[in-house]
Amino acid sequence: MNALGGLALRLSVLAALLATWQLMAVIVADPVFWPTFTDVGAHLASSWIANPTRLAEHLLPSVARLLAGWGAAAVAGIAVGVLIGLSRRARDYVNPIIGFLRAIPPPALLPLFIVLLGIGDGMKVAMIGFGVVWPIIFNTVDGVRSVNPLHTETGRLYGLGAADRLLRIVLPAAGPGIFAGLRISLSIAVILMVISELYAATNGVGFQLVQAQRGFRTLDVWATILLLGILGYALNAMLELVEGRALRWHRGAMRTVA
Amino acid sequence: MTSARIEVEHLGYRYAAGGAPALDDVSFSVGQGEFVSIVGPSGSGKTTLLRCVAGLAAPTSGEVRIDGVVVRDVPPGLALVFQDYGRSLFGWMTVHDNVDLPLRRRALSGEERQRRVASALAEVGLAGSAARYPWELSGGMQQRVAIARAVAYAPQILLMDEPFASVDAQTRSDLQDMALSVWRAHGSTVLFVTHDIDESVYLADRVVVLSPAPATVAAEIAVDLPRPRDQVETRAMPAFVTQRAAVARLIRRPGVGTP
Ligand SMILES: Nc1ncnc2c1ncn2[C@@H]1O[C@H](COP(=O)(O)OP(=O)(O)O)[C@@H](O)[C@H]1O
Ligand SMILES: [Mg+2]
Numbered sequence: 200m201n202a203l204g205g206l207a208l209r210l211s212v213l214a215a216l217l218a219t220w221q222l223m224a225v226i227v228a229d230p231v232f233w234p235t236f237t238d239v240g241a242h243l244a245s246s247w248i249a250n251p252t253r254l255a256e257h258l259l260p261s262v263a264r265l266l267a268g269w270g271a272a273a274v275a276g277i278a279v280g281v282l283i284g285l286s287r288r289a290r291d292y293v294n295p296i297i298g299f300l301r302a303i304p305p306p307a308l309l310p311l312f313i314v315l316l317g318i319g320d321g322m323k324v325a326m327i328g329f330g331v332v333w334p335i336i337f338n339t340v341d342g343v344r345s346v347n348p349l350h351t352e353t354g355r356l357y358g359l360g361a362a363d364r365l366l367r368i369v370l371p372a373a374g375p376g377i378f379a380g381l382r383i384s385l386s387i388a389v390i391l392m393v394i395s396e397l398y399a400a401t402n403g404v405g406f407q408l409v410q411a412q413r414g415f416r417t418l419d420v421w422a423t424i425l426l427l428g429i430l431g432y433a434l435n436a437m438l439e440l441v442e443g444r445a446l447r448w449h450r451g452a453m454r455t456v457a
Numbered sequence: 458m459t460s461a462r463i464e465v466e467h468l469g470y471r472y473a474a475g476g477a478p479a480l481d482d483v484s485f486s487v488g489q490g491e492f493v494s495i496v497g498p499s500g501s502g503k504t505t506l507l508r509c510v511a512g513l514a515a516p517t518s519g520e521v522r523i524d525g526v527v528v529r530d531v532p533p534g535l536a537l538v539f540q541d542y543g544r545s546l547f548g549w550m551t552v553h554d555n556v557d558l559p560l561r562r563r564a565l566s567g568e569e570r571q572r573r574v575a576s577a578l579a580e581v582g583l584a585g586s587a588a589r590y591p592w593e594l595s596g597g598m599q600q601r602v603a604i605a606r607a608v609a610y611a612p613q614i615l616l617m618d619e620p621f622a623s624v625d626a627q628t629r630s631d632l633q634d635m636a637l638s639v640w641r642a643h644g645s646t647v648l649f650v651t652h653d654i655d656e657s658v659y660l661a662d663r664v665v666v667l668s669p670a671p672a673t674v675a676a677e678i679a680v681d682l683p684r685p686r687d688q689v690e691t692r693a694m695p696a697f698v699t700q701r702a703a704v705a706r707l708i709r710r711p712g713v714g715t716p
Contacts, residue, residue, distance in 0.1 A: 347544055349541060349545040350545070352539075352545075356511065356536065357610060358559075363562075371547070374549070448549040452548040452591075
């Protein structure tokens with residue numbers, strides 16, 4: 200009942216927003232720069248969703264770059280985060296370096312990456328990966344350091360091997376932190392994917408956005424922005440689904456404490 | 458006395474160098490197969506003492522020997538049920554997996570592991586809860602999971618730190634009898650910490666009384682009560698009443714009446 204009411208409320212807010220857009224566009228009556236929501240939606244459907252060639256040539260490479268960069272950052276970030284989290288010495292050496300590197304705004308690296316890596320997929324994947332790895336590292340370190348000492352001692356007491364201690368104690372205990380990092384980094388990955396495709400690209404959603412703007416196809420600009428919004432939303436929803444399953448125990452345990 | 462299994466000799470422990478000691482000079486020993494209770498006021502260093510015996514904390518002075526070997530790390534075949542049992546269980550594992558985890562390192566067949574987990578859970582009365590998660594259980598049930606985990610491990614030496622401190626009286630009696638039947642069935646050596654005087658006498662062959670912090674051994678009292686113990690019969694015996702009074706007197710005024 201409550202959840203249903205909440206959903207209805209959220210949907211009605213969304214509906215109100217779209218209705219306002221629609222109304223404004225009708226009042227402004229400038230279909231070139233201020234298309235109505237229904238026009239944008241229809242264009243999105245016909246020019247993107249019902250267009251397998253465009254999806255395959257532009258959406259697919261974008262998603263592939265995004266997932267490759269984010270996935271590599273996830274693997275590297277969790278591995279580095281666990282190492283740093285478990286070793287005080289590693290923390291002492293590595294923390295200042297990481298603190299500096301993550302302060303660099305990733306888009307600023309684009310020119311450098313183009314010089315070093317060219318304008319291919321590798322450069323884009325590297326830029327996305329570099330940009331999103333920091334929140335994963337930091338949140339993994341936090342998660343690992345928050346492992347309950349009694350759990351660590353229980354592992355020691357019962358003579359668990361290093362693999363068991365890592366896979367069955369440290370990683371699950373750090374799970375909530377790791378997923379927090381993955382969620383933050385996923386939204387950054389979408390941003391960096393678009394930026395990396397605005398320049399020096401021959402395909403991708405970001406590239407299509409610039410092409411539409413250069414060709415004064417405003418309706419297509421609007422539709423492509425909407426597509427990016429939907430993409431980000433869908434990726435996040437999928438991650439939350441995985442997180443919900445992996446951390447079911449955590450929510451249960453939290454509820455009990457509360 | 459039977460041959461010494463655990464020997465604690467002039468054990469001292471400080472949490473911070475230069476700080477106040479938690480343990481001053483503790484010496485006692487526990488024989489093979491013996492059930493020994495340790496009582497002492499809260500904050501007297503009971504938990505610290507168990508951590509040193511388990512090899513989780515390194516003594517500042519003195520030493521602990523198990524089977525004649527100085528303890529430097531957790532000795533094999535030793536289990537400790539923590540005072541803070543609820544937080545020692547793994548929230549992401551079912552009850553079954555929590556109990557099974559320590560068995561992974563032992564060279565046991567899958568079948569044997571399965572059998573041990575099932576029988577340990579049955580012993581503590583949790584056969585029906587194997588698939589549940591710790592946070593779905595009451596405090597008393599969580600404690601029994603922690604005990605089942607230790608029991609399934611089949612330790613030769615079992616240390617328990619105020620294991621029944623936070624359960625209601627009825628559950629507490631049940632758990633006490635369960636601890637005794639587990640001890641009898643497995644022939645292990647048990648060191649049982651409590652601040653409950655009745656409990657210390659009811660369970661043990663011998664009670665070691667600690668002084669207030671920093672701990673020393675104020676007295677050792679041999680419990681002269683027949684086994685098997687019985688919640689009603691044993692507690693009604695005149696010997697039980699005198700011995701619990703003796704322990705109580707020592708805790709009130711340590712040093713007085715020390716043999
Ligand atoms: N982690 C710790 N750091 C510093 N002091 C501690 C720590 N744990 C216990 N102490 C101190 O050591 C003394 C003995 O504590 P403890 O062994 O827990 O006693 P008990 O288990 O008998 O209640 C107490 O004075 C306590 O404050
Ligand atoms: Mg204690």
